[in-house]
Amino acid sequence: MARSPSGFVSDHPALPRLPAEGTQARRFGKTRSAQSTALLEDYAELIADLLASEGEARPTDIARRLGVSHATAIKTISRLKRAGLATARPYRGVFLTEKGQALAERVRARHRLVVDVLCALGVPTEAAEADAEGIEHYVSETTLKAFAHFLKTRG
Amino acid sequence: MARSPSGFVSDHPALPRLPAEGTQARRFGKTRSAQSTALLEDYAELIADLLASEGEARPTDIARRLGVSHATAIKTISRLKRAGLATARPYRGVFLTEKGQALAERVRARHRLVVDVLCALGVPTEAAEADAEGIEHYVSETTLKAFAHFLKTRG
DNA sequence: TATAAAATGTTGCCTTGTCTACACTTTGAC
DNA sequence: GTCAAAGTGTAGACAAGGCAACATTTTATA
Numbered sequence: 588m589a590r591s592p593s594g595f596v597s598d599h600p601a602l603p604r605l606p607a608e609g610t611q612a613r614r615f616g617k618t619r620s621a622q623s624t625a626l627l628e629d630y631a632e633l634i635a636d637l638l639a640s641e642g643e644a645r646p647t648d649i650a651r652r653l654g655v656s657h658a659t660a661i662k663t664i665s666r667l668k669r670a671g672l673a674t675a676r677p678y679r680g681v682f683l684t685e686k687g688q689a690l691a692e693r694v695r696a697r698h699r700l701v702v703d704v705l706c707a708l709g710v711p712t713e714a715a716e717a718d719a720e721g722i723e724h725y726v727s728e729t730t731l732k733a734f735a736h737f738l739k740t741r742g
Numbered sequence: 743m744a745r746s747p748s749g750f751v752s753d754h755p756a757l758p759r760l761p762a763e764g765t766q767a768r769r770f771g772k773t774r775s776a777q778s779t780a781l782l783e784d785y786a787e788l789i790a791d792l793l794a795s796e797g798e799a800r801p802t803d804i805a806r807r808l809g810v811s812h813a814t815a816i817k818t819i820s821r822l823k824r825a826g827l828a829t830a831r832p833y834r835g836v837f838l839t840e841k842g843q844a845l846a847e848r849v850r851a852r853h854r855l856v857v858d859v860l861c862a863l864g865v866p867t868e869a870a871e872a873d874a875e876g877i878e879h880y881v882s883e884t885t886l887k888a889f890a891h892f893l894k895t896r897g
Numbered sequence: 898t899a900t901a902a903a904a905t906g907t908t909g910c911c912t913t914g915t916c917t918a919c920a921c922t923t924t925g926a927c
Numbered sequence: 928g929t930c931a932a933a934g935t936g937t938a939g940a941c942a943a944g945g946c947a948a949c950a951t952t953t954t955a956t957a
Contacts (some may be wrong), residue, residue, distance in 0.1 A: 612809030615784065619944090622777065623913080629770065654767030659915055661936065666913085674803040678922060678935060683929060704863070705885065708892045714884040721773040721880025730860065732838040738865045778943075802904060814945055816906065821943085831906060833952060881902085 625724035626685060628694045629653070630663055632670055635682055637690035644681045667738065698723050704734045707741070761764070775882065778880035783849045785818055786827055789836055790846035798835045852886060853878050859889045862896065 600729035633652055637644040650660035667673040683691060701723045705715035718724055726734070766847055788807055792799040799896035805815035822828040829844035838846060856878045881889070 608806055611807050614875050615807075616809045617872065621876055626914080645934075646936090652762055652770075654771045655914085656916060658937085662914075691884050696919080705888075708859070708888055710885045710888040714882055714888075717769050717772065718880055718882050718885050720769050721776055722877050724878025725873055725880075727873050729870055730865045730873050732859075733863055733865040733869075736845050736953075781944080798902075801906085810944085811920070811946060813907085813947080817944075 593622040621725055626663060627667060627670060627672060628690065628724060629720075630667055631683060631687050632694045632698070633681055634673065634697070635668075635688065638682070645680065648680070694723070697726065700731060700734050700738070701726060703738055706739060748855045767792070774862060776880050780819060780825060782822060782825060783845065783879060784875075785822055786838060786842050786846040787801075787853070789822075789828065789838055790843065790850070793837070799838065804836070829878060852881065855886060855889050858893055 589625060630653075633649055634644040637648055637652075641648070646660045646664060649656050649664070650657040650733065653660065664673060664675055667681075667687070668675060671684060673681050673683050677682040698719055701719040702715050703713075703723075707711060707720060710718070753865050785808075788804055790801040792803055792807075796803070801815045801819060802812050804819070805812040807888065808815065819830055821829060822836075822842070823830060826839060827845060828836055828838050830836040853874055856874040857867075860874060860877075861867060865873070
């Protein structure tokens with residue numbers, strides 16, 4: 588069946604990958620579902636920040652911070668509402684439900700932890716903050732615990 | 743204007759967030775564009791792995807590994823072709839262009855680096871491999887360099 | 898060599914996340 | 928109190944990424 592290897596990558600160093608199919612598929616599946624929640628997490632965190640620092644969270648401000656159009660922000664806020672994370676009445680700003688607040692706090696803590704670990708590893712603050720924005724959504728509880736332990740037991 | 747702060751998060755530690763709007767927007771924008779290339783990176787790496795270990799990369803195998811339907815795999819392979827990363831003729835399997843091979847190698851090296859750093863931080867191998875799948879797409883060159891340096895010099 | 902099974906490819910549909918363009922409220926300045 | 932500006936909301940379009948169902952080609956085997 589297998590056509591004879593073309594060999595053009597035959598000089599690859601080790602080829603340690605290709606775990607059992609099921610494992611790999613599950614892994615990627617998890618990565619995919621993480622993506623769908625990443626945006627909601629970002630919104631929840633930003634709304635909490637705005638509420639705390641400005642006293643209100645308006646769609647336009649959210650859009651500006653996130654670099655998207657206000658239409659996009661409003662549509663995502665609807666998703667937030669559907670997910671039971673936020674409440675909003677027309678022209679009255681956005682608020683977080685208890686669930687939304689809990690999420691925002693969890694996200695904030697995780698963000699800090701990721702940034703701190705990156706910094707501890709020697710990553711410049713600027714890059715650490717930027718990369719953490721993407722990384723944080725893919726860090727599991729297990730890894731988070733390891734991060735916390737690492738920071739505690741080491742400078 | 744700002745309604746008086748509701749105070750429900752007033753006991754937050756520091757509120758060190760909310761950088762200049764432009765900065766934050768740029769950050770999120772980068773995160774978003776990283777997402778659009780993440781899938782292509784995964785495909786390129788997997789195709790390289792399959793070519794190396796099996797001698798061929800068939801849509802069905804790719805689909806199985808990734809846990810998606812073959813229709814999805816085929817559609818993404820088309821995107822790979824459009825992006826100049828792969829070539830494929832009907833019923834003849836998928837191959838990587840030079841550009842695609844270069845990408846696959848870069849992705850593989852990055853993946854290893856991320857896994858190694860996570861392990862060095864005390865994350866169990868299992869979790870490290872799983873989390874790296876998501877994290878790796880958001881690690882900048884700067885951070886990558888810091889990782890490499892950390893691994894070389896740490897104890 | 899037929900023919901059944903497997904793989905491949907196509908089509909049409911769904912959801913997200915994004916945009917622009919347009920319509921409608923609120924707010925602030927006069 | 929009026930009215931323009933700012934903010935808000937809605938509609939329609941598009942690409943990405945996913946699926947199931949169907950059509951086609953290759954491969955394997957009886």
